[in-house]
Amino acid sequence: MTDATPRKPRKERKENAERRRRQLLDAARRSILTHGLAKTTLATVADEAGLSQGVAVFYFTSKSGLLTETLRDLYEGYENLWMRALEQTGDAPLDRLMALLDADFSAEACGPDVLPLWFAFWGELRFTGHYAEVAAEFDARRHRALSGIWAALLPESCRSDADQMAEWMESLTDGYWQRLHLAPESHDRMHALAASKLCLSRLVPELLPAPLA
Incomplete structure (x- = not known):
C-alpha cells in the first residue's frame, strides 16, 4: 500500500x-x-x-530553551542592525563610528518595545549561565568591531587606547539606554544621540568636531 x-x-x-x-x-x-x-x-x-x-x-x-533563544534572537537583530549600518557607510573611520552611534539610538535598537526586553534579560545574566554565554558571544564581536574603528581613527601613538575608547563608548550608550528605560518621560533617543556625540567630541576634540547645536 x-x-x-x-x-x-x-x-x-x-x-x-x-x-x-x-x-x-x-x-x-x-x-x-x-x-x-x-x-x-x-x-x-x-x-x-x-x-x-x-x-x-x-x-x-523548555521555557529555558525558549527564553535563551529569544535573547539570542534579540542580539541577532541588534547585530544585524549595526552591521548593516557599517555596510551602508564608507571606509572613513569617523563615518563608521557615527553610523554605529546612529544605529545604537534607532527605535529598532532601543525603542520602547525593545528596551524592556534588554533590561529583563540583563538583570538575569549573573544568575543564568545560558544568558551570559549568549551575551558574551555577541558583545565580544561588537567590541572587536568598535575597537577596530577606534584603532583606525586614533593616531598611531595612541592606538593602544582603542580598546579603552570602545569600552567608554559602550558604557556611554548603555548609560543612556538605562535612562531611556527608567525615565522615558524625561529622555528621548534623539537627545541621547546628540549628547553622546557631544561627549565623544569633547573626549577626543582633535578627532571629532563638535556637533552642531
Whole structure:
C-alpha cells in the first residue's frame, strides 16, 4: 500500500518550521513585555502566538530553551542592525563610528518595545549561565568591531587606547539606554544621540568636531 497523504516538499516544510519558530519568538517578546520574564512560560507564549503549548515544546523543549533563544534572537537583530549600518557607510573611520552611534539610538535598537526586553534579560545574566554565554558571544564581536574603528581613527601613538575608547563608548550608550528605560518621560533617543556625540567630541576634540547645536 502507498501512503495516500502526500508529503510536503522539504523546502516547504523548512519554511513552515522557520515561520512557526519566528511566530513563537515574537510571541515570547510580547509575553515578556506583558508578564515579565519570570512569569513568561511556554503556556503564555503559546497563548500569545495562538498555538498549542505542545507546539512550543516541540520547537524549544523548555521555557529555558525558549527564553535563551529569544535573547539570542534579540542580539541577532541588534547585530544585524549595526552591521548593516557599517555596510551602508564608507571606509572613513569617523563615518563608521557615527553610523554605529546612529544605529545604537534607532527605535529598532532601543525603542520602547525593545528596551524592556534588554533590561529583563540583563538583570538575569549573573544568575543564568545560558544568558551570559549568549551575551558574551555577541558583545565580544561588537567590541572587536568598535575597537577596530577606534584603532583606525586614533593616531598611531595612541592606538593602544582603542580598546579603552570602545569600552567608554559602550558604557556611554548603555548609560543612556538605562535612562531611556527608567525615565522615558524625561529622555528621548534623539537627545541621547546628540549628547553622546557631544561627549565623544569633547573626549577626543582633535578627532571629532563638535556637533552642531
